[in-house]
Amino acid sequence: xxxxxxxxxxxxxxxxxxxxxxxxxxxxxxxxxxxxxxxxxxxxxxxxxxxxxxxxxxxxxxxxxxxxxxxxxxxxxxxxxxxxxxxxxxxxxxxxxxxxxxxxxxxxxxxxxxxxxxxxxxxxxxxxxxxxxxxxxxxxxxxxxxxxxxxxxxxxxxxxxxxxxxxxxxxxxxxxxxxxxxxxxxxxxxxxxxxxxxxxxxxxxxxxxxxxxxxxxxxxxxxxxxxxxxxxxxxxxxxxxxxxxxxxxxxxxxxxxxxxxxxxxxxxxxxxxxxxxxxxxxxxxxxxxxxxxxxxxxxxxx
Numbered sequence: 001x002x003x004x005x006x007x008x009x010x011x012x013x014x015x016x017x018x019x020x021x022x023x024x025x026x027x028x029x030x031x032x033x034x035x036x037x038x039x040x041x042x043x044x045x046x047x048x049x050x051x052x053x054x055x056x057x058x059x060x061x062x063x064x065x066x067x068x069x070x071x072x073x074x075x076x077x078x079x080x081x082x083x084x085x086x087x088x089x090x091x092x093x094x095x096x097x098x099x100x101x102x103x104x105x106x107x108x109x110x111x112x113x114x115x116x117x118x119x120x121x122x123x124x125x126x127x128x129x130x131x132x133x134x135x136x137x138x139x140x141x142x143x144x145x146x147x148x149x150x151x152x153x154x155x156x157x158x159x160x161x162x163x164x165x166x167x168x169x170x171x172x173x174x175x176x177x178x179x180x181x182x183x184x185x186x187x188x189x190x191x192x193x194x195x196x197x198x199x200x201x202x203x204x205x206x207x208x209x210x211x212x213x214x215x216x217x218x219x220x221x222x223x224x225x226x227x228x229x230x231x232x233x234x235x236x237x238x239x240x241x242x243x244x245x246x247x248x249x250x251x252x253x254x255x256x257x258x259x260x261x262x263x264x265x266x267x268x269x270x271x272x273x274x275x276x277x278x279x280x281x282x283x284x285x286x287x288x289x290x291x292x293x294x295x296x297x298x299x300x301x302x
Contacts, residue, residue: 044289
């Protein structure tokens with residue numbers, strides 16, 4: 001018996017064959033400060049519902065994977081302390097010991113697949129970190145995309161990463177990287193990374209058809225849909241890159257590494273941009289939630 005607890009709304013939608021979109025919870029516990037974290041989580045869920053789908057925010061408490069959280073559950077998680085940041089390596093251990101954990105991209109993909117949910121909307125995926133040729137610091141998100149059959153909608157990979165190496169890894173792993181509505185691979189806060197995406201699709205229906213075809217072919221893994229941040233909300237690449245470089249230099253000087261790197265960098269970039277990075281982050285997550293809902297709706301009609 002799988003340790004899954006379904007929110008009533010999610011359970012009813014799945015049984016009725018209605019569209020459901022998985023959402024991660026590390027954006028609540030590690031990605032944004034209180035109270036913007038819970039406000040954003042509620043807004044993201046509302047954006048999914050506005051497009052006719054049902055949101056399923058994933059989190060682990062009391063030895064169970066919660067597939068969908070109540071409003072009170074979101075509030076509690078948003079203010080919880082010492083919440084574990086769960087990926088493939090530690091998901092089972094947290095469940096076995098009854099701990100509380102928030103799901104990363106990789107863990108959310110696993111939970112979504114177990115729950116029978118095919119689409120997951122997030123902010124940006126992890127990837128190959130700068131200096132990975134010596135540190136071997138590569139996000140588990142990439143390996144998960146290669147083996148778990150979930151379509152992930154993100155604003156590309158986080159711009160703090162080595163984006164050329166991230167795309168190279170995804171190509172080697174056989175992961176389709178689909179830019180939505182443009183040829184360039186987006187870079188989280190910016191619409192363009194200066195790199196061309198391997199694939200382009202211009203409709204939710206085309207993305208859903210590709211997801212179904214991968215299933216028919218028996219291909220392992222999911223799809224990465226790289227959805228650019230809306231033009232009015234972006235921080236242009238020429239403006240954000242010097243800020244990222246400064247934050248990376250500070251992290252290196254302080255010896256910050258492993259799972260602590262991304263939260264530190266996001267927090268420092270927030271400070272250096274006087275909050276603009278957070279506003280952009282919220283806008284892109286909402287944008288991804290809307291597209292994720294449209295893809296889920298297209299899949300439900302198939």
